[in-house]
Amino acid sequence: MADDGAQDGFESLLMLGSTLQHLPDEKFLAVIDKLAIVSQMAPVAAIFDEARPRMRVLKPQRPRSLQRPLCRPFEDLFAVRSPIAASDSLLDRSVIGPLWRHVEASEPAAVRTLQAIYKQTPATDPQKNFEIGGQVWRVTATALAKAPIPEVDPEVSALIRDIMLAAVAVETFKRKFPLRPLARFGDSEKALVKEQLDALSTVATAGRGYLVAIAARMASPTELLCWLREAGRTVPPILERFALSKVTDSINQFDQHIVQVDPENLAGRAQELLAILETADAATSGAARATVKGQADAVKIKVRDALKSHVIDVAAAGIASAMTGEASRDSLLAAEGYARALAKTRKSAGKVGLGTATDSAIQSVRRNCMGRIDDLLKPAPSSGDPAADYAKTRTQVFQSVRIIELVDGASAGRDVLADAQRRLKALPR
Amino acid sequence: MATRSFDHLLPSTFEERGATVPFTTPILADSRVRKDWRDKLEIVIGQFSGGPGAIVIPWTAVGEMISLTTHDVLLHEEVMARRALDPYTVRMAALEVAKSGLAGPDVVEAATQCLAADEEAKALNQVVLILKVIEEAEPTQAKALMREITSPDGQERIRETLFAIADRLQLDAKAFDNRLSELGVATYAVGTAWSPSEGRLRKLVSRLGEFSASIADWASERLSEAADQAHFTVELANHTLKIATEVLRKFDALVGSPRSIVMEWDVKSGEVRGQATRLAWLVDGWEPLIETWTSAVAEAEQIAALESIVPRLPFIPAKEVDPDKDEKANNDLFGKKRRWVRMNEDWKTGEPDSELVHRLEMLKTRAT
Numbered sequence: 087m088a089d090d091g092a093q094d095g096f097e098s099l100l101m102l103g104s105t106l107q108h109l110p111d112e113k114f115l116a117v118i119d120k121l122a123i124v125s126q127m128a129p130v131a132a133i134f135d136e137a138r139p140r141m142r143v144l145k146p147q148r149p150r151s152l153q154r155p156l157c158r159p160f161e162d163l164f165a166v167r168s169p170i171a172a173s174d175s176l177l178d179r180s181v182i183g184p185l186w187r188h189v190e191a192s193e194p195a196a197v198r199t200l201q202a203i204y205k206q207t208p209a210t211d212p213q214k215n216f217e218i219g220g221q222v223w224r225v226t227a228t229a230l231a232k233a234p235i236p237e238v239d240p241e242v243s244a245l246i247r248d249i250m251l252a253a254v255a256v257e258t259f260k261r262k263f264p265l266r267p268l269a270r271f272g273d274s275e276k277a278l279v280k281e282q283l284d285a286l287s288t289v290a291t292a293g294r295g296y297l298v299a300i301a302a303r304m305a306s307p308t309e310l311l312c313w314l315r316e317a318g319r320t321v322p323p324i325l326e327r328f329a330l331s332k333v334t335d336s337i338n339q340f341d342q343h344i345v346q347v348d349p350e351n352l353a354g355r356a357q358e359l360l361a362i363l364e365t366a367d368a369a370t371s372g373a374a375r376a377t378v379k380g381q382a383d384a385v386k387i388k389v390r391d392a393l394k395s396h397v398i399d400v401a402a403a404g405i406a407s408a409m410t411g412e413a414s415r416d417s418l419l420a421a422e423g424y425a426r427a428l429a430k431t432r433k434s435a436g437k438v439g440l441g442t443a444t445d446s447a448i449q450s451v452r453r454n455c456m457g458r459i460d461d462l463l464k465p466a467p468s469s470g471d472p473a474a475d476y477a478k479t480r481t482q483v484f485q486s487v488r489i490i491e492l493v494d495g496a497s498a499g500r501d502v503l504a505d506a507q508r509r510l511k512a513l514p515r
Numbered sequence: 516m517a518t519r520s521f522d523h524l525l526p527s528t529f530e531e532r533g534a535t536v537p538f539t540t541p542i543l544a545d546s547r548v549r550k551d552w553r554d555k556l557e558i559v560i561g562q563f564s565g566g567p568g569a570i571v572i573p574w575t576a577v578g579e580m581i582s583l584t585t586h587d588v589l590l591h592e593e594v595m596a597r598r599a600l601d602p603y604t605v606r607m608a609a610l611e612v613a614k615s616g617l618a619g620p621d622v623v624e625a626a627t628q629c630l631a632a633d634e635e636a637k638a639l640n641q642v643v644l645i646l647k648v649i650e651e652a653e654p655t656q657a658k659a660l661m662r663e664i665t666s667p668d669g670q671e672r673i674r675e676t677l678f679a680i681a682d683r684l685q686l687d688a689k690a691f692d693n694r695l696s697e698l699g700v701a702t703y704a705v706g707t708a709w710s711p712s713e714g715r716l717r718k719l720v721s722r723l724g725e726f727s728a729s730i731a732d733w734a735s736e737r738l739s740e741a742a743d744q745a746h747f748t749v750e751l752a753n754h755t756l757k758i759a760t761e762v763l764r765k766f767d768a769l770v771g772s773p774r775s776i777v778m779e780w781d782v783k784s785g786e787v788r789g790q791a792t793r794l795a796w797l798v799d800g801w802e803p804l805i806e807t808w809t810s811a812v813a814e815a816e817q818i819a820a821l822e823s824i825v826p827r828l829p830f831i832p833a834k835e836v837d838p839d840k841d842e843k844a845n846n847d848l849f850g851k852k853r854r855w856v857r858m859n860e861d862w863k864t865g866e867p868d869s870e871l872v873h874r875l876e877m878l879k880t881r882a883t
Contacts, residue, residue, distance in 0.1 A: 265822075415621070
């Protein structure tokens with residue numbers, strides 16, 4: 087009976103998560119304020135996960151606690167509780183409580199001093215806050231070197247210790263490249279990672295912590311893996327596991343995208359996923375590579391089917407039906423969505439054996455648009471208002487030119503525009 | 516180590532800086548048009564360069580050197596046909612081309628609304644000026660008329676009242692109306708301080724203030740390169756605001772008495788036009804940056820927005836600042852920009868990136 091009650095309470099709390107999203111800002115903040123006291127409880131933590139994006143916008147006033155700078159270097163590793171996230175990929179927020187209690191018990195004097203300084207430091211002094219963070223990370227690393235966090239998986243405890251050892255480097259990287267997820271791992275990013283890894287090479291296992299923390303900021307952590315292998319550097323097993331679990335997350339997300347997003351977004355996601363799989367293939371070796379390859383083959387079939395049925399087979403007809411007569415704004419937007427989807431699909435079509443089918447769909451759209459332009463520019467009976475007739479024809483011709491540009495690129499669009507403008511000049515107005 | 520000076524790269528006048536042209540080809544986003552020493556049009560492209568300098572090419576060569584979107588083919592032609600060299604004429608050219616549909620139906624809708632709003636603002640501004648003249652003679656009547664200023668019938672009554680009291684004001688009502696009409700056209704974009712509806716440029720100055728405050732607030736608790744970029748953007752925005760506020764003050768002082776402008780037409784109408792034009796140049800180029808910032812909600816979007824804003828910031832030309840008070844600050848700001856401008860690595864790929872083009876088109880839908 088007691089269990090049933092607890093279960094009911096748990097479910098009510100979970101339901102509160104979705105209800106919270108529909109509350110006006112003021113009420114939302116009031117509820118968050120009340121829940122903050124018990125934020126470490128499992129169901130409440132799940133509610134906070136759901137509420138976090140809105141909290142980032144509304145910025146609720148929360149008590150200043152040293153736990154905030156403490157978590158900053160590893161906050162990107164926190165799991166978003168989602169059914170599609172691979173289970174072993176990230177840290178869980180539930181570790182914060184035990185970690186903080188451990189640091190307080192291990193280094194009470196240092197914590198008290200830091201707490202006093204932190205309380206007097208305004209949030210609007212980021213440099214001072216960064217310096218306090220540096221001291222918190224050092225104290226935490228000392229506590230974790232003495233003993234792991236009680237009642238926490240020793241591997242998790244060791245990972246946090248390693249990140250604490252590299253925390254200043256991690257935060258310096260974030261200052262230089264604050265974008266998250268880090269979409270591009272280019273020359274500037276690689277140069278800084280190399281410099282920081284070299285500097286950390288003398289600090290026990292700090293390099294491992296640094297790499298995992300940086301990987302957690304990246305849109306495609308396999309890029310980091312790939313670069314490490316190319317540079318002949320050691321790849322910590324935990325980094326490989328983490329990077330591959332992110333690949334699995336991306337695959338799982340794509341399944342959701344197939345049913346949830348419009349053709350244009352679907353084509354974009356397919357392109358991203360195929361790029362991730364390519365990097366993963368290049369970044370792995372041995373058994374891991376075999377696993378990635380197995381996943382990639384299955385995913386490519388899925389991507390192929392999705393692109394074929396949601397974009398290639400329907401785009402030309404979708405555009406043609408939207409572009410008849412005086413198309414409404416909504417029809418034109420729908421046609422543009424299909425055209426963009428087809429153009430994006432072209433970029434990844436070759437990788438899933440759809441190159442010919444995509445080219446043929448694009449040619450079909452081109453033919454339809456060119457046919458429409460020809461029809462519009464044929465001599466037609468005047469309505470008695472040549473200026474209005476001309477304006478209407480020009481508008482519709484340009485609608486078709488735009489679709490050709492979207493589907494086949496600016497160069498193709500310009501050629502058709504030049505020809506259309508020449509022919510438009512010949513019309514009475 | 517001495518800081519290298521880039522003062523020589525700062526344009527001297529607004530005309531030399533050029534007027535921003537809202538292209539949708541990413542490499543040309545916020546490029547500027549100006550005339551060269553032979554009086555021919557040329558384009559100033561900031562994003563080619565990795566430093567504070569810019570690339571300048573003849574206007575006629577743009578199509579040969581850069582792969583333009585179809586929208587920009589028309590915009591390029593239209594700017595040349597109108598010989599658009601100031602913010603007002605460029606805006607009119609851009610709105611005309613936006614209506615073509617080559618940047619999509621939402622841009623058509625936005626441009627149509629902008630043009631309609633312009634017409635309304637012109638009509639309202641003229642009536643507001645007439646009402647001010649009436650107020651000097653008939654304060655009570657003016658108060659009653661003010662209540663119906665936004666309705667077409669009310670606007671007609673205001674005009675009739677001017678004609679009715681013209682004799683008492685010792686005015687040639689017809690000539691007075693004509694000059695007020697001309698004054699109305701010259702000032703509607705700024706609008707009067709007491710108008711029930713804020714003019715477009717006046718509103719833009721207010722929005723620049725909000726933009727600056729919002730970025731300052733965002734940066735206050737952050738420590739990163741993006742925060743440095745934010746502080747820098749705020750500095751330049753505030754510097755621009757300071758000058759714009761002073762221009763508005765002078766404009767308001769002049770327009771506060773439309774009757775005296777009409778009476779001393781040869782001197783004062785030029786002064787009013789000068790202040791209105793100066794304000795248009797001052798805020799030229801800020802609107803797309805404000806839209807870029809306000810449309811960024813998530814942290815990652817805001818960081819990306821700042822990275823794209825910094826290379827496009829409109830610096831104040833050297834001769835447009837007070838040499839005693841602001842010249843050094845202005846030159847220092849210009850030199851600082853160099854730290855963050857990165858090469859646009861995609862421009863050599865030929866075709867405009869469709870995602871970036873789409874983003875620029877979305878900005879056009881929010882332009883005023």
